[in-house]
Every structure is written in C-alpha cells, then in structure tokens.
Amino acid sequence: MMRHHPIDANQLSQKWDVIVVGGGINGSAIARDAALRGLKVLVLEKEDISSGTSAWSTRLIHGGLRYLEYFEFYLVRESLAERERLLRNAPHLVKPLGMAFPFYKQNRRPAWMIRMGMILYDVLSYDKSLDHHHILSPQQVFEQVGALNPEGLSGAAMYYDCQVAYAERLSVENILSAKEQGATFLNYARVKRFILDGNRVCGVEFEDLLEQKTYSVSADLVVNVGGPWVDEVLKGVGKPLKRLIGGTKGSHLVVPVFPGAPKIAVYFEARADGRPMFVIPWTGRILIGTTDLPYQGDLDHVEIDDEEITYLMNETNGIFPSAQINLDKILYTYSGIRPLPYVGEKKTAAITRRHIIHDHTPEVEGLISIIGGKLTTFRNLAEQCVDLIGKKLNRPLKPCVTNKVHLPGAGEGNFVEFQNQFIAKSGFERDIASHLTEIYGARAEKILALIQKEPKLKERLHPGDTTIGAEVIFAFEEEQAETIQDVLLRRCMGGYNDSAGLNILDPAIQIAGDYFGWDKERREQEKEAYQKYIQRYRPKLLRQP
Structure with a gap:
C-alpha cells in the first residue's frame, strides 16, 4: 500500500x-x-x-481512589494534580464526571472505610476545581444516580473525577x-x-x-x-x-442506555470477587468494565472471552436489575493489556x-x-x-512547559465560549457542531474551512451519525492517518458508534477513494482490513446471522 x-x-x-x-x-x-x-x-x-x-482504558482521568488501599499516596496526589492540569490544558477532551460509590451491606470494604478514603481523597486534591464528596441517602441515590439494586443499600458517597471520552x-x-x-x-x-x-x-x-x-x-x-x-x-x-x-488484560462492554441506567458513573465492588467495577455513561451509551487478568497470549490480537462477558454482564445486572443485559444487547466490546511491571505471581490488583x-x-x-x-x-x-x-x-534543556501549555485543540481563550459560538454560528446542525468541537476542539474551524472549499463534504456519512465527510479528508491531510482504520478508530472516532463504524465504512472509503484517487484494489483492501480488525470487538452487526 x-x-x-x-x-x-x-x-x-x-x-x-x-x-x-x-x-x-x-x-x-x-x-x-x-x-x-x-x-x-x-x-x-x-x-x-x-x-x-491507550485505546483500551476505562477512559477516566482520575486520582485512583482504590490506590489509597495500597498506601500509594504519592500516586494519588500526582494523579489528582495531573487531572487538574488536564482540565485546564485539554478542556475539549477532559470533562468533569460525577461518580458514586454505593454502600452495600455485602461490601468487603465497610462504609466507614470508604468515607475515610473520600476524606483523604479530598485532602490530597486540596487545589482542585471540582466539588468535594457528599454522602447520599438511599433515596438520593435513586434520584441522583440511577436504579441501583436496593437490597442491602444504605447510601453512597458521591464525588468527582474526570472522563476523557476519546483517549x-x-x-x-x-x-x-x-x-x-x-x-x-x-x-x-x-x-x-x-x-x-x-x-x-x-x-x-x-x-x-x-x-x-x-x-x-x-x-x-x-x-x-x-x-x-x-x-x-x-x-x-x-x-x-x-x-x-507483566501485562494484565482488561475488557469492557459497550451497551445502549438501559432503563434505570446511571446518570453519573457508578464505582462498585463486584459481588463475585470484590474487585472494583465501573458502569459509566459514555457518548450516549453505557461503558462497563473492567476485568484484570494475567495475560500470556498474542499482544497483537487481544479479545474478550466468554467468561469475561458473563462476569461483566452478571455484575452489571446485579447492581442494576433493570438493565437485563444479555448478549444481544451488547453493541461491542474492547480489550487491551496493561503494561504493568513484572512481579511474578503477585495478585494483579496489588501491582x-x-x-x-x-x-x-x-x-x-x-x-x-x-x-x-x-x-x-x-x-x-x-x-x-x-x-x-x-x-x-549531558545537555541543558529548556524548562518543561507542558504543565501550562494547552494541547492544540484547546485553543487560547475560553473553550466553552468558543464551543457555544461555533454551535451557534458554524451552520452545522447542533449535534454535528457539538461532535466536532468535542473531537477537535478549536481545530474544528479547520473542518469548516475545508467544507467551504468542498461543500459536499458537509454531509453525514450515515443518517443519524454525526461523522461527516470532511473529517475523513481532514484525518489524512491534517492528522497523519494512513488508512480508513486510522480515520474511524483514532481520528473522527466514528468507529465507536453503535455499529462499531461498520455502517459508515463504505461511505468513508468512497469519500477518501474519490478524493485521493484510490483504485478498486485499494478500496477493497481498506474495507477488508477494517472488517477483519473490528472482529476483535465482537460487534453486534457481525454477530447477527
């Protein structure tokens, strides 16, 4: 190629x-x-x-509440300080996220321990812009969080971390x-x-x-x-x-929003083994994860297994009985390997x-x-x-400035003001304008400039999808994409729609092919390569007969 x-x-x-x-x-x-x-x-x-x-995480920018259990206070403080910097330097990508830790009678960690952890978390984030933690009653949990299982529930601690929807x-x-x-x-x-x-x-x-x-x-x-x-x-x-x-495998499920789904992230103890789990609102869907298993397999092809799917479904259905998640409701999955230090037979959670x-x-x-x-x-x-x-x-270097220099998409002014103005004046439908600013930030103006030269690139790739044709060209011309897989999974992020990008694959190839003069063989190669790669996600569209 x-x-x-x-x-x-x-x-x-x-x-x-x-x-x-x-x-x-x-x-x-x-x-x-x-x-x-x-x-x-x-x-x-x-x-x-x-x-x-980097693509397989739970997509959180967080201090790591659970690391307090292992007395990693420096790591928590470092993480909380970096979280604050990212809120300033990448406001288009990193957003505050409310989180709730429910108190259940069957929890291995008692409520008093979680409360003490929350107090310490607040102390270690003394310079934060986010709110401190609050304790919710069961009724407040149902009203502010979601339809959690009421059996054994005595309340919850609500606190804030951050989410990077597209890491x-x-x-x-x-x-x-x-x-x-x-x-x-x-x-x-x-x-x-x-x-x-x-x-x-x-x-x-x-x-x-x-x-x-x-x-x-x-x-x-x-x-x-x-x-x-x-x-x-x-x-x-x-x-x-x-x-x-000594890598460990982490897997996630992505499902549609279900009745009683959480309005904020829920961080809870898995009933089967006590390990931390998340159920998180994510891009209009629900992200569920994660597992933490020793891994000795092929690093170039990591895929969720049936046991992990069952584990994640059971734990989610246990804390959200109204979810009733089964295989048919899973849109797709993703799995990856954490590059943790090799420590022999040590328990994975303690690494x-x-x-x-x-x-x-x-x-x-x-x-x-x-x-x-x-x-x-x-x-x-x-x-x-x-x-x-x-x-x-042995060379003197300039001082480090990344703690204060914005990432390119953050722009120089107030990002919220820029986003509101772009949505109001760009001429895009609101959902597309919002999508462009959340993916590209202030660089969305470059997409607009491309469309002014090529108006047909303003069209959606698929009805109801927010990805537009200009993003495909922009990925190649401005963001060093080489393949359609690069475009959909790591530039415009359309590969994470409900169909794992399969419903916009053909239009994306056609736009790139026509614009850059690809022959029939190149177009077929791109389609075959994407379909082969995306199989590891086990997308619903490819599971249907």
Whole structure:
C-alpha cells in the first residue's frame, strides 16, 4: 500500500537526539515534551497513534481512589494534580464526571472505610476545581444516580473525577503538538533491531510496513515506550535482558442506555470477587468494565472471552436489575493489556500503577524503557523522562512547559465560549457542531474551512451519525492517518458508534477513494482490513446471522 505521507529518506539520514519507539499516550507525550525543550525527535510506531493500550482504558482521568488501599499516596496526589492540569490544558477532551460509590451491606470494604478514603481523597486534591464528596441517602441515590439494586443499600458517597471520552485524541494531539515543534512521526514503522556500537545503542533499524522498505536511523538516545510490547522491542538488542512487563488484560462492554441506567458513573465492588467495577455513561451509551487478568497470549490480537462477558454482564445486572443485559444487547466490546511491571505471581490488583523509567545502564547504554503508568499521569511521566534524557545527553534543556501549555485543540481563550459560538454560528446542525468541537476542539474551524472549499463534504456519512465527510479528508491531510482504520478508530472516532463504524465504512472509503484517487484494489483492501480488525470487538452487526 502506498503511503499518503511518504517517508523522506534524506530527512531520516540526520542524527536524532532521541528516537521514541511507540506512539501511544506516553510515547506521544515524551515526544512532545522533548520537542518543546529543543530536542530533535523521531517517533516510530508499528501501527498507528494510540492503537494499543491507550485505546483500551476505562477512559477516566482520575486520582485512583482504590490506590489509597495500597498506601500509594504519592500516586494519588500526582494523579489528582495531573487531572487538574488536564482540565485546564485539554478542556475539549477532559470533562468533569460525577461518580458514586454505593454502600452495600455485602461490601468487603465497610462504609466507614470508604468515607475515610473520600476524606483523604479530598485532602490530597486540596487545589482542585471540582466539588468535594457528599454522602447520599438511599433515596438520593435513586434520584441522583440511577436504579441501583436496593437490597442491602444504605447510601453512597458521591464525588468527582474526570472522563476523557476519546483517549485516543489525547495521543493524537500530543503528536500534533510535537510535530509543530519539529518532531517527526512515522506510523506503521516497526523497529526490528537496535544498532549498537559496542555496548551503546546508537540507532535503530525499522521496517515501513506499508511499503515494505527498511531504514536505519541514528540517535544519541532511544526511549522504548512500547507499552505491553516493551520486552518484544528489547529483543532487538540481540542479547538477553531481564523481563520488565507483566501485562494484565482488561475488557469492557459497550451497551445502549438501559432503563434505570446511571446518570453519573457508578464505582462498585463486584459481588463475585470484590474487585472494583465501573458502569459509566459514555457518548450516549453505557461503558462497563473492567476485568484484570494475567495475560500470556498474542499482544497483537487481544479479545474478550466468554467468561469475561458473563462476569461483566452478571455484575452489571446485579447492581442494576433493570438493565437485563444479555448478549444481544451488547453493541461491542474492547480489550487491551496493561503494561504493568513484572512481579511474578503477585495478585494483579496489588501491582503498582506507578510508572517506572528504567535506564538500562550499565547493561546497555543509550537506552531507556518505560514500564507501566496511568493514562492520567502521562504528562508528568514525560517530564520526568525528558529530565533524564537531558542528564544522559549531558545537555541543558529548556524548562518543561507542558504543565501550562494547552494541547492544540484547546485553543487560547475560553473553550466553552468558543464551543457555544461555533454551535451557534458554524451552520452545522447542533449535534454535528457539538461532535466536532468535542473531537477537535478549536481545530474544528479547520473542518469548516475545508467544507467551504468542498461543500459536499458537509454531509453525514450515515443518517443519524454525526461523522461527516470532511473529517475523513481532514484525518489524512491534517492528522497523519494512513488508512480508513486510522480515520474511524483514532481520528473522527466514528468507529465507536453503535455499529462499531461498520455502517459508515463504505461511505468513508468512497469519500477518501474519490478524493485521493484510490483504485478498486485499494478500496477493497481498506474495507477488508477494517472488517477483519473490528472482529476483535465482537460487534453486534457481525454477530447477527
């Protein structure tokens, strides 16, 4: 397949300060921070931006209430501080979310323990803009939260965290920001091996998976941010290194809003095993998750199993009896691997969610690997990593500014005012205008400019769907998409509609094909590739006879 964004071999021939392997949230954030501090950065991603773990989370920006149980006070404080920064720096993507923790007689954690945790949570978020926690009576639970199971219910604690409906867009905007500062990003570029000079990594060899070409690039330092693939990437060193990742599998269900569904997120103890569970309003649907299971399977194809589906359905039906979720009501699922540190046989819930920045010195010089980390704390991880890069390069760097510099879609003014004006004056129907500002933020104006040149791109891809034709072209032209899969699942986010994008697949291919002159073979390849990939979601449309 020919690249939409050709690789410039001459550009690659320069010596880079840093090569970042991995284009998920942590890799993209490290690239952004490094570029903002004056480093020459190359990012190599074997698939696409945020196509791995970053896309499979519960989509929360949160302090991690449950981490208090394991006395990880620093992690909670760090997460709460980063949550506040994201509310300021990415207001189009990160939104406040009310949450309720119900008190049930059968809970393994008594109500007094949860109340103490809530007080501590408030103390650790002393500088927050969100409200403090409140205690709700059973009647208030039914009125303000939803139709929870009344059996054994004595009330609930209500508090606030945040939701990032489309976590993929955080990675996209970090990459866009990095590129604005001179970084180069290549997707579908799989690192095959490290180039060593004695004991020092001095570059990598990578394969262009689209055009089947191989390139060698040199750098002073390489950062391995492969997520669950960290150990796989390290095989390219050519000698045995200790295992770093002990990944656990997390799976989710997506279902339509059901009678009595929660108005805010519900965070509760699973009755089967006591582990934390969420039932969350999400993009007009309900998101249910998650599991936490040791995983030894194929990292490139992770799929929910029947036992997980049964577990998640039973737990949801247990706390929301009116839900009556069965297989037929599941729109689709998604699963991924948490890149947690390898700790042997330790209980999965007890494995730390803190990140580890692992310097391979003295075993291997010029190589850093990132282990673990939360979606919420990506910015702080990146800052710490680039601080270390500066020390290892023995080079003074510009100060870190990511704590105050907005992501591109946030714009410079008041985002709510911008959104209201865009909805009122853009000429789009309200649902489309709202969708565009929630996906692209202030960059939605670029979509509008594209439509002024090509008015036919204003049309919806499918009746009732908010994705429009201009988004397909914009993804290729402005956001470095290479395939329709990139467009639907990680740019316009239409792949997360009720049909997992299958109802807008043909129109998206037709628009891109006509605009860019794709032949019949390319169009068929795009359709076949998307349908094959989306099968792992087990979408309802593909389950029907």
